[in-house]
Amino acid sequence: MLDQTTNLKNLLKDPGLLETRGYVGGAWVEGDKGTFDVTNPARGDVIAQVSDLSREQAAEAIAKAEVAQKEWAQWTGKERAGVMRKWFDLMMQHQDDLGTILTAEQGKPLAEAKGEIAYGASFIEFFGEEAKRVYGEMIPGHQRDKRLMVIKQPIGVAASITPWNFPNAMITRKAGPALAAGCAFVARPATETPLSAIALAVLAERAGMPAGVFSVVPSSSASEIGKEFCENPGVRKLTFTGSTEVGRILLRQAADQVMKCSMELGGNAPFIVFDDADLDAAVEGAIMCKFRNNGQTCVCANRIYVQDGVYDAFAEKLRARVAAMKVGDGLEDGTDLGPLINHDAIDKVQEHIADAKAKGGEVIQGGEADATNGNFFGPTIITGATRDMAFATEETFGPLAPLFRFDDEDEVIAMANDTIFGLASYFYAKDLSRVYKVAEALEYGIVGVNTGIISTEVAPFGGVKQSGLGREGSHHGIEDYLEMKYVCLSI
Numbered sequence: 001m002l003d004q005t006t007n008l009k010n011l012l013k014d015p016g017l018l019e020t021r022g023y024v025g026g027a028w029v030e031g032d033k034g035t036f037d038v039t040n041p042a043r044g045d046v047i048a049q050v051s052d053l054s055r056e057q058a059a060e061a062i063a064k065a066e067v068a069q070k071e072w073a074q075w076t077g078k079e080r081a082g083v084m085r086k087w088f089d090l091m092m093q094h095q096d097d098l099g100t101i102l103t104a105e106q107g108k109p110l111a112e113a114k115g116e117i118a119y120g121a122s123f124i125e126f127f128g129e130e131a132k133r134v135y136g137e138m139i140p141g142h143q144r145d146k147r148l149m150v151i152k153q154p155i156g157v158a159a160s161i162t163p164w165n166f167p168n169a170m171i172t173r174k175a176g177p178a179l180a181a182g183c184a185f186v187a188r189p190a191t192e193t194p195l196s197a198i199a200l201a202v203l204a205e206r207a208g209m210p211a212g213v214f215s216v217v218p219s220s221s222a223s224e225i226g227k228e229f230c231e232n233p234g235v236r237k238l239t240f241t242g243s244t245e246v247g248r249i250l251l252r253q254a255a256d257q258v259m260k261c262s263m264e265l266g267g268n269a270p271f272i273v274f275d276d277a278d279l280d281a282a283v284e285g286a287i288m289c290k291f292r293n294n295g296q297t298c299v300c301a302n303r304i305y306v307q308d309g310v311y312d313a314f315a316e317k318l319r320a321r322v323a324a325m326k327v328g329d330g331l332e333d334g335t336d337l338g339p340l341i342n343h344d345a346i347d348k349v350q351e352h353i354a355d356a357k358a359k360g361g362e363v364i365q366g367g368e369a370d371a372t373n374g375n376f377f378g379p380t381i382i383t384g385a386t387r388d389m390a391f392a393t394e395e396t397f398g399p400l401a402p403l404f405r406f407d408d409e410d411e412v413i414a415m416a417n418d419t420i421f422g423l424a425s426y427f428y429a430k431d432l433s434r435v436y437k438v439a440e441a442l443e444y445g446i447v448g449v450n451t452g453i454i455s456t457e458v459a460p461f462g463g464v465k466q467s468g469l470g471r472e473g474s475h476h477g478i479e480d481y482l483e484m485k486y487v488c489l490s491i
């Protein structure tokens with residue numbers, strides 16, 4: 001457990017991983033604007049004071065990245081893969097410490113944090129391998145004296161802005177394809193969780209990543225750094241993960257330069273249980289899908305739809321499982337659910353519960369914050385959910401499971417699709433024709449069938465509608481960091 005007396009460094013096997021400075025052009029730099037506090041969300045204790053870099057320092061990181069990228073792009077894919085493999089190996093070698101740092105700043109249980117480290121590292125491993133497979137093509141000429149070639153080249157400098165909920169994996173899911181393609185990468189982590197990003201830079205340096213190829217710009221002013229990323233002509237690609245609201249701001253800012261953008265934005269995932277589902281499997285899937293990272297993921301179930309004939313049985317089974325979940329400090333053994341990231345997150349969950357109760361919803365489990373102590377909130381289930389309640393259209397981003405009742409497929413597909421979002425969706429059913437029909441009818445970038453966990457580096461992750469632009473992961477993921485060039489050769 002972390003408190004005022006226990007220094008985070010004392011918990012690490014390699015205290016050198018707990019760096020608090022920025023990493024710019026291969027140098028460790030103090031912030032022109034001093035420092036900002038990073039707190040442990042479980043109890044609010046300050047665990048580090050991190051360098052607060054200025055917009056000018058972000059501009060310097062971009063300038064250094066422009067120079068370094070020219071050389072990095074000359075390396076063969078195999079040479080880039082060699083450095084990325086060493087980086088991956090170091091991440092896995094230090095998985096325990098990286099997990100401890102992540103839990104300390106973000107709050108998720110240590111086992112989940114270590115899982116994120118392995119998930120994050122998998123993008124570096126996977127795209128290191130893809131670096132060797134950036135193929136072009138020859139096209140039969142349209143005239144006898146013409147030979148046509150298509151080659152793929154790195155876009156240039158990529159800049160990232162990432163959220164606090166996956167402070168390691170959301171950076172590596174972008175840096176992996178970017179570095180493999182031959183881009184340089186400048187990362188601006190979330191204010192709440194910069195330590196995990198900085199630790200990645202410590203290991204990148206140890207892995208022999210050339211100076212300037214990977215930089216981390218911690219800052220307490222998101223909008224200031226975001227404007228630099230969008231307005232600096234040295235940046236050719238902006239990649240963002242976070243809310244749709246902020247995604248819109250960045251897209252507007254990037255439009256002036258017609259900058260290529262990847263956007264992984266908000267979600268509002270439906271989780272549908274049909275009457276032919278394996279109910280026990282559906283309950284376990286709902287637990288994992290709803291309560292992973294305490295409900296603070298963009299792919300968490302936000303609306304749970306249960307067919308009428310199995311509604312009561314599912315509700316009782318889910319309630320029994322949720323009642324057994326342990327809420328506590330992520331660094332303590334046996335914790336299933338850590339704290340939410342801050343008080344605003346608690347307020348959002350409480351607002352959604354109050355709104356639902358005022359409109360006829362019934363809390364059958366949880367419903368209370370642990371106000372005595374930190375940002376803890378008991379996992380909550382509400383029955384009698386209806387489409388006029390706030391969580392039907394807003395992402396709760398917390399441990400609240402609203403159960404909606406439905407009669408037939410067409411009704412639930414219409415309800416599931418009735419949102420501006422389109423990231424992840426899930427359903428449990430056995431009938432094969434139902435599986436095909438529903439999977440094709442759901443308007444989402446991702447559909448989980450008889451599973452509540454869909455995230456892997458080998459598959460394309462991304463949303464439709466207002467959940468984003470582009471895909472991260474899979475062999476498709478590297479395309480977002482490449483430009484396609486057509487060469488017309490007259491012989």
Ligand SMILES: NC(=O)C1=CN([C@@H]2O[C@H](COP(=O)(O)OP(=O)(O)OC[C@H]3O[C@@H](n4cnc5c(N)ncnc54)[C@H](OP(=O)(O)O)[C@@H]3O)[C@@H](O)[C@H]2O)C=CC1
Pocket residue numbers: 161162163164165188189190191192220221222223224225226227241242243244246247249250264265266267297298395397423467468
């Ligand atoms: N599709 C996906 O993969 C994901 C989507 N999300 C969505 O994001 C929301 C919760 O995450 P949250 O971090 O609060 O999202 P935010 O969009 O508020 O923040 C995401 C990042 O953007 C930064 N930011 C905020 N405002 C600006 C700005 N004007 N210019 C530049 N950068 C800015 C934040 O900085 P700072 O930390 O300083 O505020 C943070 O680093 C939910 O809607 C969730 O669904 C979250 C994670 C993944």
Ligand SMILES: O=C(O)[C@H](O)CS(=O)(=O)O
Pocket residue numbers: 163165166169170241264296297298299455461
């Ligand atoms: O930020 C998120 O919520 C992640 O995209 C979810 S996942 O990829 O880790 O499942």
